[in-house]
Amino acid sequence: MIMSITNKTAITGMAELQPFIRADDRRTLDLLAEVTALALDDAGINKGDIDGLLVTPPSEDTYFMWPAQVAEYLQLDLSYMNMVELGGASAVGAVMRAAVMVEAGLCNYCLCLSGGIWDSQVFNTREGKTAVMSRAEIDYELPYGPMGFNSGYALAARRHMAEFGTKPAQLAKIAVDQRYNALANPLALFNQKPLTIEEVLHSPVIVDPIHLLEIVRPCHGAAAVIVPSAARALNGTRPPVWIRGAGEAYTHNSIVYAPVLTATPIKKAAGKAFAMAGLTPADVDLVSVYDCYTIAVLMALEDAGFCAKGEGGDFVENTDLTYRGQLPCNTHGGQLSCGQPSYAGGMSQVTEAVRQLRGEAGDRQIKKNRFAFVSGNGGVFSTESCLLLGRDR
Amino acid sequence: MQGTGNPYWDCVEGEEFCLPYCPLCQKFVFYPRKLCPNCFKSPLEWKVVPGRGKVYSYTQVRVSALPEFDSITPYVLALIELDVGVKMLSHLVDCPSEKITINMPVEMVFREIAGQKLPVFRPGEGL
Known part of the structure; x- marks a missing residue:
């Protein structure tokens, strides 16, 4: 039997920053903090309610212990966190994983965070290209100038x-x-x-x-959604959007x-x-x-x-x-x-x-x-x- | 990658094309690696294979990907389906882009591209 998560969780908070071109001195962590504040407001909950974090990879910072870096920067008190790295599918994948983790009872409110500083020239140098390539791509594709x-x-x-x-x-x-x-x-x-x-x-x-x-066009920005259980979603201030x-x-x-x-x-x-x-x-x-x-x-x-x-x-x-x-x-x-x-x-x-x-x-x-x-x-x-x-x- | 003791590139240097082959699965493997991706057994055997195949897809790159490709831009990147059953990325050379068709037969030649000798492909008919 396939476990179904239909209608067990919902999205109750949502926010995004307006995509922008000039980063100045803002960094990915700054953007994630800005958008988290907006998402909490939208969901009508407090930072202390968030006990789960799923975050997509950083663009300019090191991947190492990235969820811990983010949780520390945002001063979150968590019982579940992870990074979702599926390339462009990461953000949607985070929502699915949040639904599973909340339904499993590992956390009550899972914050799905995504964003970064992303220069338009990001893929136009050898360094930029190899940063998103496997060893096999570097060895057997890059020599051909893909x-x-x-x-x-x-x-x-x-x-x-x-x-x-x-x-x-x-x-x-x-x-x-x-x-x-x-x-x-x-x-x-x-x-x-x-x-x-x-x-x-x-x-x-x-x-x-x-x-x-x-x-x-690559640019800078961030977006977040908050996923709680059905019971918490129904008690919230915003109309829940159900994960079916x-x-x-x-x-x-x-x-x-x-x-x-x-x-x-x-x-x-x-x-x-x-x-x-x-x-x-x-x-x-x-x-x-x-x-x-x-x-x-x-x-x-x-x-x-x-x-x-x-x-x-x-x-x-x-x-x-x-x-x-x-x-x-x-x-x-x-x-x-x-x-x-x-x-x-x-x-x-x-x-x-x-x-x-x-x-x-x-x-x-x-x-x-x-x-x-x-x-x-x-x-x-x-x-x-x-x-x-x-x-x- | 040349001179690293990797049989693939050592063969290319001598203008030969060889690929790892799994004797258990009776399949060629690309890209080269230590274990067969099907049965996870090793060692794989290196075999010289004929550089024949067909164009699975192609694209003419009009904006140079890196400075070292400036002098050959535009160039045609092609996904080649080799007769031995694997696909590889390469260049299609000696063929005007408007003459290229999907499934066109091609044969391997060796050319220096951006300072590295590489297996590339040209139209395989009328040899």
Whole structure:
């Protein structure tokens, strides 16, 4: 029998810093403290209530004893803590782990923290590249000058185009719809003017077939959510957002060793999450999927079952993905329009889902807001973590 | 990596291509390592293999990844599926990017890339 954590825990506190470009003298720990204060306020609890901590890795500080470094800086009194390192899937993965730990009784209020100072040139030096590479990648890939994640996603996009006839304009449409969403998000880094498919396709090709405007912009920021038990959630001051289902899957570290390039572990991860939640893609009102590149969104939609494998191109072309559309997708603008503040980029997919399910999304509020599908994706389709969140229990 | 006693790079230096092979699983292994990733047994045997395969996917890198690649940018990174059943990242050379197709047959040649002799691939037809 599979243990289910459906509706046993909820998200009651949520906060994020506005993504920003100039770090000055702020460091990752400062950002984590700032966002923790906001999340505690939002949840209506005190720092002393927090007894669990799940934190994503630091960007510029040492990994060693990182949870202890964070707990010390925040002066937390904990009975459970850990670091979640699943790359871009870390933030979503932290929420799933928090639900499990709270349900198991190891802690009562688990703080899921994510953020960092992340320079835009982070991957543009040998040092920056090797910092996110395995020994095998350094020995057998780096000599060929791979462009980090850019070239990995480009290889996947190229193969998808060859197998299924996916068109560059269809991928560009994802960035365009998400930019429309960002125009209604005051926190977004890029919310000044709309984007057109032509503008995306005329932006420089960085790694063929990926254009500049299909790639996230690294920046600085932080985000947090607080996960208590159902009983504590019901006694809180904020409407709980219920964790109904969760699932993960992983097949590789480097994309070179992925079993295939045109399908991702999201299929398995989402399948587990939907089964646990007792829901299907047809029940979902908001799709909040990891969007480091446009192709990541398209493949997530396919593999999570919102359209058939290979039909993602036609699907996004013919589906309004804006908050006014048939399938609202990344209604905050996604990381493509909000920026990618290190590991907190992936947490933006969670915070936006919480905001929408609470009905607090302001101008971009979706009308029907019962269920959200959330995904985090690490590496190049390497680690996949999926959540189903619900407004109603 | 050359001259480190790693048979992979020692072979490349002599313009040969060799890979570890697990005699129990009867499979080649890439990237080179001590244990078979399938049965976790060792030792693996080094075997010279023909550098033949096909293009699984490719991308033309238009913005140099590192300064030492500036002089060859744009260059084509390719994921090659070798006939012996493993995939590896490499370059595709001697082929205009518009002529590249998925599943195109390729053969290995050795070229100096950013100061290091590497196995790369060129179109394999019409040899």
